[in-house]
Amino acid sequence: MEQDCIFCKIVNKELPCYKVYEDDFVLAFLDVNPVSLGHTLVIPKKHYENIFDIDGETFKKIAEVSRIIALKMVNNLDGVLGVNVFQSNGRVAEQVVMHSHTHLIPRREDDSFRINDALRSFKLEDNQFKSILEKIKI
Ligand SMILES: [Zn+2]
Numbered sequence: 375m376e377q378d379c380i381f382c383k384i385v386n387k388e389l390p391c392y393k394v395y396e397d398d399f400v401l402a403f404l405d406v407n408p409v410s411l412g413h414t415l416v417i418p419k420k421h422y423e424n425i426f427d428i429d430g431e432t433f434k435k436i437a438e439v440s441r442i443i444a445l446k447m448v449n450n451l452d453g454v455l456g457v458n459v460f461q462s463n464g465r466v467a468e469q470v471v472m473h474s475h476t477h478l479i480p481r482r483e484d485d486s487f488r489i490n491d492a493l494r495s496f497k498l499e500d501n502q503f504k505s506i507l508e509k510i511k512i
Contacts, residue, residue, distance in 0.1 A: 375421060376421045376473070379421055379471075379472070379473050380471060380473075381415075381417050381421075381471060381473035381475065382421050382473060384401070384403065384417075385401055385417070385419045391403035391404070392404035392406075394414050394443060395416075395439055395442075395443065397435075397439075398419070399418060399419055399420070399432055399435050400416060400417070400418060400419065400432075400435050400436055400439045401416075401417055401419050402414055402415065402416040402417070402439055402440075402443055402478075403415060405477070409479055409487050410479050410480050410481065410482070410485050410487050411451070411480065411482075412447055412451045412454065412478075412480040413477065413478070413479050413480070414443055414447075414477075414478040415475045415476065415477060415478075416436050416439050416440050416443065416475065416476040416478065417436075417473060417474060417475045417476075418432045418435075418436060418474055420432070421473055422473070422474045423472050423473065423474060424461070424462075424463040424464060424469060424472070424474050425461060425463040425474065426463065426464070428474050436474075436476055437476075440459055440476050440478055443478055444457040444459065444478055447478065447480040448480075451480050453482040453483065454480040454481065454482055455481060455482065455483060456480075456481040457478055457479060457480050457481060458477070458478075458479040458481060458487070458489050459476060459477065459478055459479075460476070460477050460479075460489075461474070461475065461476050461477065
């Protein structure tokens with residue numbers, strides 16, 4: 375529990391939430407500032423800042439809960455035909471609440487959320503691709 379962490383306060387029931395799912399490790403709840411109807415956050419109950427300090431087992435649990443909720447969204451929410459799943463990790467990645475969270479954003483044919491606006495690509499040379507590979511290939 376981090377002092378002044380809004381998500382820790384939700385985990386500890388000091389703040390209310392619209393709970394979608396809870397177990398011993400994971401909590402999922404509706405984002406109170408949704409970008410689409412049904413926008414949900416999936417968080418570890420223990421305070422991890424982001425992908426850089428979370429443990430692998432907890433990360434897997436979050437992925438599995440996210441998968442199951444995404445299925446519920448496409449099966450049960452009106453007009454939902456797809457779901458964006460993403461995280462922001464680190465302030466430079468525009469992470470605002472520094473408690474790891476995964477966004478599940480249900481998508482409808484005519485919604486206003488535009489993920490591809492953020493995914494504009496640029497050209498790289500072969501040597502640039504290879505230089506990156508040397509550093510991050512596992
Ligand atoms: Zn926290």
